[in-house]
Amino acid sequence: MSSLRDRTSARQTSPSGDGAGSFIVGQNLKGAWIALETHGLAGGIFVSRDAAIHFAQFETNHRRGAVHFAPRPLELKV
Numbered sequence: 001m002s003s004l005r006d007r008t009s010a011r012q013t014s015p016s017g018d019g020a021g022s023f024i025v026g027q028n029l030k031g032a033w034i035a036l037e038t039h040g041l042a043g044g045i046f047v048s049r050d051a052a053i054h055f056a057q058f059e060t061n062h063r064r065g066a067v068h069f070a071p072r073p074l075e076l077k078v
Contacts, residue, residue: 021066022060022068023035023036023038023067024036024068025049025056026071026073026074027070027074028073028074028076029073032046033045033048033049033051033052034074035052035053035056036074036076037059043076
């Protein structure tokens with residue numbers, strides 16, 4: 001059985017070390033806030049910027065530099 005420390009470090013880094021687990025936060029064309037994992041593994045639509053950032057930070061375990069802002073509108077495909 002793995003320890004809490006092992007599980008936490010596994011969540012923060014990808015096996016390939018390519019930065020998986022980063023999020024992009026921005027608005028869609030309708031003005032809703034979007035948080036998207038950079039590899040399409042997670043995401044959501046939020047009513048506020050703060051809610052989108054909070055989600056992205058929680059999902060990345062508050063890892064410094066893991067949340068970025070989109071330079072143009074985002075689209076969440078479901």
